[in-house]
Amino acid sequence: MPGYGWGFTNKPMEYLAGYAVFQWIATWANPYCDVLFRAITDLGYHTFYYLVIAPLFWMVDRRRASVLFLLILASGLLNTGAKLLVHTPRPDPHLARVLDFRPYDSGSNAFPSGHAQNAVVFWIYVAWWVGRRWFYGLALALIALISFSRLYLAVHFPIDIVGGLVIGTAIMVLLPSIFERWSRSEFRLSLAGSLGLTGASVVLALAAGDRTLAVIGGSLLGFMAGAVWLPQRPLLFRGAGQPWFCLAGGLVLLVGLSVAFDAFPTSVPLLLYARVAVLWIVALWFYPQLMRRFLVSEPVPATTDDPR
Numbered sequence: 261m262p263g264y265g266w267g268f269t270n271k272p273m274e275y276l277a278g279y280a281v282f283q284w285i286a287t288w289a290n291p292y293c294d295v296l297f298r299a300i301t302d303l304g305y306h307t308f309y310y311l312v313i314a315p316l317f318w319m320v321d322r323r324r325a326s327v328l329f330l331l332i333l334a335s336g337l338l339n340t341g342a343k344l345l346v347h348t349p350r351p352d353p354h355l356a357r358v359l360d361f362r363p364y365d366s367g368s369n370a371f372p373s374g375h376a377q378n379a380v381v382f383w384i385y386v387a388w389w390v391g392r393r394w395f396y397g398l399a400l401a402l403i404a405l406i407s408f409s410r411l412y413l414a415v416h417f418p419i420d421i422v423g424g425l426v427i428g429t430a431i432m433v434l435l436p437s438i439f440e441r442w443s444r445s446e447f448r449l450s451l452a453g454s455l456g457l458t459g460a461s462v463v464l465a466l467a468a469g470d471r472t473l474a475v476i477g478g479s480l481l482g483f484m485a486g487a488v489w490l491p492q493r494p495l496l497f498r499g500a501g502q503p504w505f506c507l508a509g510g511l512v513l514l515v516g517l518s519v520a521f522d523a524f525p526t527s528v529p530l531l532l533y534a535r536v537a538v539l540w541i542v543a544l545w546f547y548p549q550l551m552r553r554f555l556v557s558e559p560v561p562a563t564t565d566d567p568r
Contacts, residue, residue: 278351278411278418279351279355279356282414285357289357297408300405301375301406301410303406304376304379304409306475307518310539313328313329315506315507315511317487317544317548318506318507319497319503321389323443324443326443326483327385327439327440328385328386331381333483334431335428335431336374337476338431339372339378339424339427340374342371342372342427343368343370343371343374346369346371348369348420349370350363350416351415351416351417353414358414358415366471366472372420372427373407373410373416373424375424376410376420376421376424376428377424377427377431378424379402379428380403380429380432383399384403384432385432386399407421407425408421446488447484458484460480461477461481462533463477464480465478470529474533475533478533478534478536478537478540481537482538482540482543483544485545486541487544487545493548494548495551498555505555506551506555509547510543510551513547514542517539521538
């Protein structure tokens, strides 16, 4: 069995580095598992969160969906910062059966695993939101599957997964109460705070030329513009079919815009920043107003308070 590439050749170091784990997976991997874990790992990419949080914002609870959005954004920022700081390589494709080259193409570092970290943040918050014991079990199962998919596809070492799970847990201990309190003021900021946040989002877009930071910066600006700064007229559905019409139309619109925007180069941070900001403004502000015209809905309060 080859060593890790840092000069380690004994078995304990091989297991710590993860190549022995990849070797074990290769003994039972098959085309059916390849398809399964490719699909599961896609639940951890930002496109999935984008296509879930926007409908939750339209149809369920704007305040809670906004808190979930901010938690994922904070998780992404911390994860990217840790990756840039620790700067560890991903598994060597010559030593492991790598099945997902998207992280390699983007130049993303390995530690900690963003999939594991974001899965903890997203699914634990949604489980708390749903408030059912069975859903906590489902959330834990999804966290485990998404995390393991990164090992199966050989894009992370075990230590990367552990790091992502630990950081995700820390985020869920520290941040939800802060964002919940902010949500009660409808995420309002002073003029100075708004200008500072806008400036910070631009700095993120330009920092280190990192595309993930540009996405985070654009998402932050798009959220504040679409969910806070622009006039809000939430939807009130009057028929059982209206929410499903809203959901279908919104997903078609968002996927269509995403495909159309793919024509713009993503190597230019400010263009990527602007593209993501526009997508979130369309998702959180423009589309609900469009649906309100079609559905002849009436405005309802901007937030729904849960007595729990």
